[in-house]
Amino acid sequence: MLSGVNVALGVTGSIAAVNVVEIVHELRRRGANVRAVMSDSARGIVHPWSVEFATDEEVITEITGGVEHVALCGREGWADVLLIAPATANTVGKIAGAIDDTPVTTCATTALGADLPVVIAPAMHEPMYDHPGVLDAIECVEEWGVSFVSPRIEEGKAKIATTDAIALASAQAAGPSPLSGERIVVSAGATAESIDPVRVLTNRSSGKTGRAVARACYVAGAEVTLIHALVGPHPVEAGEECDPATYAEVESVESSAELSEAALSAAAKADAYVSVAAISDYTIEPEDEKIRSGEDLSLDLLPSPKVVDAVREANPELPIVGFKTETSGDDEAMVEAAREIADRVGMSFVVANDASVMGEEETRTLFVGDDVAEHRGTKAEIGEAVASELAGVLVRENCREE
Incomplete structure (x- = not known):
């Protein structure tokens, strides 16, 4: 996601600076190269040696005759x-006022x-974040194209966003943005x-x-709506380190009927649906009360509508x-099943995989369109491949419209 991206990391004097080593590790874990710049106030909270150790680069703590700011962030700079x-709040206000101290x-x-x-990524006490001058400064620099990673409002503080949200925003800003x-x-x-009221039929x-x-679509620049059903079968909890709300407007659903309703509503305003x-292929008329255990039971399953x-x-x-x-593990069978649904619905392409990868981090898929292409890797890498292929589809669609 950040592979080969050069990130200049500015650290200022919020107590949240204690998280800087964790932020650096997350950026580097995703492939970024990081060089840090620290204010005097930040150095009073985190020692530059810690940041140097995390980045494996010398930390800039003052601007000298070496014009470090230009070498790092100028038109031909490193970052x-x-x-x-x-x-x-002080830093945001200074940036809005072009104050360089x-x-x-x-x-x-x-x-x-x-x-x-x-x-x-701002971090401060909540009353400071709500100050009209701070809000004006944020609005001002946003109009200049600066991206803000919204803080988490907790315990009267505007706490710094999660490292995941910060890394995602950095990847999106660094581009490219084909979506x-x-x-x-x-x-x-x-x-x-x-x-x-107690039991459900679900899958893995x-x-x-x-x-x-x-x-991946968010990082590629898209505005994303995520319609999320259950997870094996537990729901995604807001506030997790990788909370989907950091990269998408999330609508939580449970049944296939709820998902269908949400999908129809969202797709009406969308440029693509994935x-x-x-x-569930089948649904059931639920009982009003819990079914008692200990007896033989037959369930009448009804076909679910195809969303x-x-x-x-x-x-x-x-x-x-x-x-x-599919569960066959046979590539020809997967391609045949993918082509059947693609032809029936008129899909741009279909991603076919084997059920054995459910819940696993690594996966292997076949992208079935006019041709068949194999993609292997983490699910994050498969997501990036889907976003890239989708961007190509939309470019072709836009060209046809013109």
């Missing part, structure tokens, strides 16, 4: 993106003048059909692939990407 995390604010002015992408301006709807997870889908596709969710068929009927021209899971 691909300037990330300021954490950013204090710390190495971090000097780098910010240089970056903005050089059209270098800038990402800011910029596109509205993408992604479904994920396992639907569950109620048998009674973890939702990992669907979330990976949504994340159906990754493992949707992609309903979306296609309501949106004849909408690009749709499907996922098809």
Whole structure:
């Protein structure tokens, strides 16, 4: 996601600076190269040696005759993106006013003048974040194209965003953005059909692939709606380190009927629909009370409506990407099943895989369109491949319209 991206990391004097080593590790884990710039106030909270150890690079703590700000963030500078995390209210106000009295604010002015992408992750007490002048400063620099990673409002504090949210925002800002301006709807997870108030019929889908596709579309510049069903069968909890709300507008559903309703509503305003969710093929008329155990029981299963068929009927021209899971382990059978659903619905392409990868991190898929292409890797890497292929589909669609 950040492979080969050069991130200049500005650290200012918020107590959240204690998280800087963790932020650096997350950026580097995702492939980024990191060089840090620290204000004097930040050095009073975290020693530059700690940051130097984390980045494996010398930390800039003052601007000298070496014009470090230009070498780092100028038009021909090293950085691909300037990330300021954490950013204090004082720093945000100075950036808005082009005040350069710390190495971090000097780098910010240089970056903005050089059209270098800038990402800011503010952290401060909540009353400071709500100050009209701070809000005006944020609005001002956002109009200049600066990306803000919203803080978490907890315990009267505007706490710095999660490391995942910061890394995602940095990746999105660093580009490229082939899905910029596109509205993408992604479904994920396992639907569950109620048998009674306690029991459900569901499947083993973890939702990992669907979330990976949504994340990749966000990083590629899209506005993402994630319709999320259950996860094996537990729901995704808000506030997790990888909370989907950091990269998508999330709508939680449970049954196939709820997912169908949400998908039809979201697809009506979308530029593409990616159906990754493992949707129940059967539903049931639920009992009003818990079914007593200890006796033989037969359930009458009813076919569930096909969500992609309903979306296609309501949106004849909408690009749709499907996922098809088989248990045979045979490539020819997977391709045949993928082509059947692609032809029936009119899909742009179908991602076929074997059910054995459900819940696993590594996966192997076949992208079935006019040709068949194999993709192996983590589900994050498969998500990136889907986003890239989808971007190509939308380019071709836009060219035809013109």
